[in-house]
Amino acid sequence: MTIMSERVEETAVDEREPALSVRNLWKIFGPRADKIIGTPDADLPRAELKRKTGCVAGVKDVSFDVAPGEVFVVMGLSGSGKSTLVRCLTRLIEPTAGTIRMDGVDVTTASEAELRDLRRKQVSMVFQHFGLLPHRQVIDNVAYGLEIRGVGKKERRAKAAEIVSLVGLDGFEHSYPDQLSGGMQQRVGLARALAGDPDILLFDEPFSALDPLIRRDMQNEVIRLHRELGKTMVFITHDLQEALKLGDRILIMRDGEIVQIGAPDEVVGAPADDYVRDFVSEVPRSHVLTLKWVMRAPRPDDSMDGPVMSCDTIVRQAAKAALASEHPVRVVDSQERVIGIVDDDAILRVVVAEEDHA
Amino acid sequence: MSTLAPPRPGAARPDKSPPVEVKRWVPSSRWAWALGVVVLWVVIWALTKGNDTLALAGRERTGVHDALAEFRDSVIASRADNPLIQLTYEIGSWFTSVVDWLQRMVSVENFPRPVPEIGWLGVTAVAVWIGLAVAGWRIALLVAASFLSFGIFGYWSDAVDLLIVTFVAVAIAVLVGMPLAVLMGTGNRAVNAVMTTILDVFQTIPTFVFLAPIALFFGIGASGAVVATLLYALPPIIRVAGHGIRTVSATTIEATDSAGQTRWQRLTKVQLPMARKTIVVGLNQTTLAALSMATIAAFVDGPGLGQPVLDFLKTVNVGGAFVPGALIVVIAVMLDRTTTAASEYGERAARGGVDRKRRRIMLAVAGVPVLVCLYLSRTYSWAAEFGDSTWGPRLADAVNEFFGWFTDTFRDLTQGFKDAISTVLLNPLESLLAESPWWLAAGALLLLAFVLGGFRAAVPTLVCVAGLLYFGLWNHAMITLTMTLVGTVLVMALALVFGVWMARSPKVDLALRPLLDAGQTIPPFVYLIPVLALFGPTRFTAIVAGVVYAAPVAIKLVADGVKAVSPTTLEATRSTGSTTWQEVTKVQLPMARGSLVLAANQGLLYVLAMAVIGGLVGAGGLGYDVVLGFARSEEWGFGAAAGLSIVLLGIMVDRIARGAAQKTSR
Amino acid sequence: MRSPRRRLTALTSVAAGMTLTLTACGGGSIAEETEANEERAAEFGDCGDINMAINPWVGYEASAYVVGHVAEETLGCKVTYKDLKEDVAWQGFGTGDVDVVIEDWGHPDLEKKFFAEQGDGSAMDGGPNGNVGVIGWYVPPWLAEEHPEVLDWENLNDFAEEFATSETGDKGQFLGADPSYVQFDEAIISNLGLDFEVVFSGSEAASITAFQQAEKNKEFLIGYFYEPQWLFAELPLAKVALPPFEEGCQDDPAEVDCDYPETVLKKILSTSWVEEGGPGVELVQNFEWTNEDQNQVAKYISEDGMSPEDAAALWVEENPDKVEAWLPQ
Known part of the structure; x- marks a missing residue:
């Protein structure tokens, strides 16, 4: 929960109005589900809730914002509630509680006609089984x-x-x-x-039913379309590779709850808990991590002759130049201030660790 | 009188999805319990046999029967100033005038003309042209052959009359049925449950019960025939089309919903088009049901081929009745194949498989001879009226000769068979069911329902048992139940043998299908006499009539089920070196279990639907009671109670079977 | 036949060929016949319509079509035949659907509902049609010949075992009839102490088939049957003597122990139709003939396979004097 609120604050810094804003969204399936929210029962784990009330919590108290033009990926294993979440966004499944705003329109209180209008003009969806x-x-x-x-x-x-x-x-x-x-x-x-x-595109595991090669083509297609059209996208997947490849930010869900929200390198570099750590353990870190994650603080005796690189450079891209140079890389932030140093050892640690893993 | 039967959507669309994994058939504890209940039943029966059987003496009637008759009498007495009857009579006379107008156009003389406005040549030409337009030249040929056969065998007017009545009834069935199908396809569970029960009642209630009231409300002749046909033909399209609409892919609905469609757009642009094939199946079922009412409608002077069938029954002329009966089959096959082909053709045309321009030119050119035929048929007698032909009587004689030889040759054999089945199966079972005290039989049925199907079966059974007791025909209901059960056993024996055979040999399948179609659509009155000659007026004759009617459905279901067994599994079995027998008994039948259960359920309901026909050939029981009620005015209440008891019996066995099947499949 | 163009040519030539052959053999013009019909219609007076119910047995059909034939051909009425069971036919009197039931075997319940005395008065008794119904217990001819004893009810118990079937166990089977007939056989059997059980055939066709098979295969069979009936021409069933009918012995259905009385068959007419009057009404009221007459026509239909129309026409042609007596004066 703490991670989430941090995130919310962070995105709120963006001066533009978010394209999509979700606050305290709940979906509980079952009889008299609305009565459960706000009671201690709501905090029960899924299995216990089911035993006690006969209800199943699909989405539990989820909040996030999506910036205009952002590709926002929701990732989780099957049963984690991600498909329910995306359907709640346009009320294909009626949420139990919470608010959803799209481009300033309150989706949750929209009348049937308003909702229809929203679906027609503002948001469309791509489905796993095409439909x-x-x-x-x-x-x-x-x-x-x-x-x-x-x-x-x-x-x-x-x-x-x-x-x-x-x-x-x-x-x-x-x-x-x-x-x-x-x-x-x-x-x-x-x-x-x-x-x-539409302004917003929702994707519900659109490529899970496809062969791996075709899936890769389609992912590239989405990247291309995003570049050309600049639409806001919410993309549901259970495939971490896909999430890392497409997402500007990734929301990881488990049992209906948010585990972590962050940019791909944040998720890999600083997993929120063991669940996420386990998840990302197989990821080739050099493909995801940026220099920010491997640098050390500059020391006075550091050589000033090494190449200068942005802290957002991905390790793998930096590796060749870094290793070729005799001097360590100086890492700078957006104001060109040197904020850290990456030496050969740091690079090798990431790359070699990966090889060991494999 | 295929009529009384309930062709459910299940019959039309057996569950096609084959069970993925092979489930081993383990006789679960439920069956052990059921066996226990039966054993207990037999023990108590042995001690209490013959007491409290609730058998009515010959002319004994209960207050319920009298109340029903009184109600009917009060309706008749009020008919001059009853606004409802006036309204229905108005509707009825509208039906009559539509049918009458169509008849004068194409089938009977339009006085002072000695012939209809359009004679046979013109009608045939137009029908062929329509066949060509909607389904291509093969169907056009089929239509031509069918229409010519009407005339050649001497039943032009009757056949065309039947087509008219069927057309009017089916058109109204679609108009009334489609909105109800949409309601059923989009409504919630409660709507569905209520509608299913109403449709169940409509499809199991014997037509003889409401034939006289229909005549009272809508009038005699075409109007009564249209309404009787309509009532019977309506349920299939509601059920099947409703099922089709309900089972449209949820993903597609969701995907198109997410595009922001209105409900109406969802219905017209997604649900109805995607359910089209199923709706056509429903339309087919409705048409066949309408045709199977042909002979029944003739009891209230409904025009059509049913009249000659009944006429020949008066002189027990089997061959004579066979000819118009066979023409009903011809019409059924023609309409069935045409609607199916038209649906496929329409799809192909929509997909650009047909060159539209060429087709238009072809139809226009083909229209020229049609116009010529129309002109001729309006001008010359030979083109207006079919000349006398000896084909009909000759075929009738041949059929008579054949049946004469058949009965003489096989009578000893069949009598022996009848006696054997009666002694071994029928009499003991009837004794157990009908000679048990009512509380014993009722309790045992309830327990069996509970053991086999849980509360979902036990609750409807309780309601039905209570209803049977209320209507006061418990003993007769048990006799009818006995015959139905024995009939179902025979049906399943046939279904297993022929169904597996058909599934394993495409040639056999090809040869048997038309016969099965014929068995389903030929009026039972046609084969009643030969069956009577073979078995005498007995319960067994009634059972055989039921089996002839029910076996085709069951055989088809079993064949389709066995065929649907995954070829991969079969291949795997063969690779282990199984014998054919092992392949059938260890793989094909267990994997087709869903279809077997469905076949047994349908078979049972179809056999029960023939209870009234059974009443006409010596079966006694509820069937005879219904016939009695129809034949004698003072017994109408008694007959109605018997008809309602048949409905209750049908719903009871259906719910038990369904409950058992559901539990088994879990 | 794949190419549409070839199909077209084929179609056209088939049609043309058909036209040629058919024109060659046909002759009559419909226009001429229409004119003739119009003239004929004008010639005849205003006889009106007769809606004739056809109850489902051959004897009835014989009477109805003979009357109908005379009405159409001699009086120029328009006769419509309607295939109806008795109940439905009686309902039709009030609605104008039915004008005439030509042969009624007695329906007290329907009379109560539709006659003027107790009911709505839509129907009325049209007097006897001359036929007399003989109801009773019958056996096939071979049995009467070989075991004449069975023709007396008192000997029936001696044969009970012979009459037994799979339906009745040790008891003899008595074949009850079509439920359209009022039957007291269960009461008669029990009141006379006979060791028999009634099995209802359920329909006339079933009874007839049973008697036919019994005769053919020399089997024992006894059952409810009646005259006049076309079957007697083919199979002269023999009547079993029961204690003779006496007035009142059938009043209580449970106590019946006597034979059925002879039934005078009568005509039932629509009251409003009779009130309208006309030659058709007079013809129907005058109609009366004998059992022999009816059996003759029934034989034409059942044994000779003639259509009812043709059978009626033939009989009318053969019996001009009888027909003459029915015509309106």
Whole structure:
């Protein structure tokens, strides 16, 4: 809980209004679930709560903010509540308590019409099992969101064609979903989500059902689209590699609760507890950690001839230059002040430890 | 009178998903308990046999029967100024005028014309053209052959009349049924439970019970026929389409919901299109149910092929009844194949598999001879009225000869078989059920329900047992239950043998399917006489009639279930060197257990649905009581009570079977 | 046949071929017949409609179609036949769906509901149609010939074992009939001390089949049956003598111990239809014939396989004097 509140304060520093802001969100499944929140029962572990009340806590008191243009990853094993969480964001699952704001709109109190409007224009979602309409061609699947908004056929097809080409499905406009491979179907799902030009994209484990190679392609595709379109993204996954690759920040969930929120290097460099530590133990640290995590404080006798690098440089990228130089690397912050020193030993510790591990 | 039967959605859509892992069939303690209950039952029965059986003497009636009859009488007495009857009568006369108008257009003479507005040639040409337009040339050929067979065998008007009544009834069934299906498909659990029970009642209540009231409320002739058909044909489309709407992929619903659709958009753009195939299956079931009412509708002067079937029954002319009966099968097959093909064709066309422009030109060109035929059929007698042909009588004679030979040859054999089954199975079981004191039989049924299906089976059983006692026909209900159980055993024996055979040999499957279709749609009145000749007017004849009607459904379910067993598992079994027998008994049947249970359940309900037909051939029991109520005005209350008892019996066995199946699958 | 164009040609040529062959063999023009019909309709007076219920047995059909044939061909009425069971037919009097039931075997309950004395008055007694129903216990001819003793009820117990079936165990089986008939056999059996049990055939067709098979296979069978019935032409069943009917011996259903009385079959008519009057009404009221007459027509239908229309026409042609007597004066 402490980690979380720190985080909230930290993001609040960002002067812009967050794209998505979640406060004290609860989802408890079962009879009279709303009565449980606020009682001591709410703090019980899952199994005990289930035994005592027959209710299951899906999401427990979750709060976070997502900045505009940020890729925010929610990671957890199955049953951790991450899919429930993402569905609560647009009230596909009705939250039990808490508030959600999107671009200043209070989602939790929105009327049915307002909610519909929000789903049509502001936020769209990509699903693990695609959820395409089997009786419609690709182009009409992509245009579906526009169609239900009442956009005319010509206009929506033109717009959909643009998006189809954006996700690299040129030539498949008139195919039916069952004629496409899994990866291509998910491209359709992606295109459908993009067609309405939403501010926020939600991804619910979109690539878990795909082959590893196709998954990598699709991840790169998301990175490319994010670069080109700059949408805010909330991305659910159970795959740590994926989380580290895509996320600006990562939220780790367990049993419905937040365990840690942080940038990839923070999660790897400073795991909040044993659970996270165990989780990240297999990660090639040199690929994730930045110099900030391996430097030592500068001493007066340090050589001033070594190369200068930013503290955000990833170890692996720094390694070659660092090892090539006879002098240790001087690490600087954004104001070009030297805040630390990284010598060969420090680099090797990270890289060699990894090899040992392997 | 396939009619009385409840083709449930289960029958139409057996659960296709094959069980993934092989579950070993371990006779659990439940079955041991059940056996214990039966043993205890037998012991107490031996001591108390013949007491408190609640058997009614010949003309004894209870207050409930009298109250029902009085209620009916008061409705009749009030008919001149009862606003409800006036309304229904109005609706009825509207049905009549629609049917009458259609008849004068295509099937009966439109006075002063000596023939209908459009004669056979024109009607056939238009029907073929429609077949071509909706489903391609193969179906067009099938339609042509079917329509020509109506005329060639001498039943042009009756066949077209049946098509008209079916068309009107099915159209209304769709109009009324689809909104209800949507309600069922989108409603919550309570809505579903209530609707399922209502549909159960509608599908198990014997038509004979409400035929006279229908005539009272809606009138005689086409109106009564349409309403009777409608009531029976409505449940399948509600059930099956509702099921289809309910089972649309939840992911897709969620995905499209997240795009911000309204409920209406969800229904029209996602749920209905995605459930289309199932809805077509429902439409098919509804059409077949409507056709199976043909002979029943003839009891209230409903136009159609049922009339000649009943006519020939008066002179016990099997061959004569066979010809119109077989034409009903022809119509059923034609409509079934056409709607199925039209659905596939429509999909192919939508997917660009059909060249639209060429198709349009082709249809336009094909329209020219159609117009010529229309003109001819309006102008010349030969094109308007089918000339006399001897095909019908010749076929009838051949059939008569065949059945004569068949009964003479096999009668000794069948009589022996009947006596054996009666002595070994029927009489002891009937003695146990019907000669037990009522409290013993009721208690045993309740205990069995509880042991096999838990509270979910025991509570409905309790309600049904109480209802049976209330309606005062306990003893007859037990007799009918006995016959139903024996019939189900025979049905399952056939289903296992033929179902496995069909599943293992595609050739056998191909050969048997049409026969099974025919068995399901041919009016039982057609084969009642030969069965009577073979077995005499006995309970066993009734059972055989039930088996003929129920076996096709059960065989199909078992065949589909066994076929659905994963080929990988089968391959693995073969690789261990199993014999065929081992393969069937150790892998295929255990893995198809879900289908077997479903087949037994359906078989039982179908056999029960034939109880009334059984009453017509010497079965006694509730079936005879219903027939009696229909035949004699003063016994209507008694017949109605018997009909309701059949409903209760049906719901009871269904819930026990379902409860047992659910517990087993867990 | 894959290419649509070839399909088109094939279709057109088939249609053309059909047109040619069919035109060649056909002759009559519908327009001419229509005109003739119109003229004929104008010639006849205003006879009106007759809605004739057809109850489901052949003898009934014979009477109904003979009356209908005369009404149509001689009087120019429009006759509509309606296949209905008795109950439903009686309901139809009040709604105008049914005008005539030509042969009624006695339905006290329906009379109570629909006759004027106690009911709504929608139906009325149209007088006897001349046929007399003989109800009783019958055995197949072979049995009557080989064991004439069975024709007396007092000997029946000696044969009880022979009559036993899988349905009745040690007792003799008595085949009850279609429930449309009022039957007292259970009471008669018990009151006469007979060692028999009633099994209801449930339908006329079942009874007939049972008697046919019993005759063919020389099996013992006794059951409820009745005359006039077409089956007698093929299979002259023999009647078993019961204690003769006396007035009042069937009043209490539980105490019946005598034979069934002879039933005078009558016509039941729609009151409003009779009030309208017309030649059709007079014809139906005048109609009366004998059991032999009806059996003749029934034989045409059942044994000779004629349609009821044709059978009626043939009989009317053969019996002009009888028909003459029914016509309105």
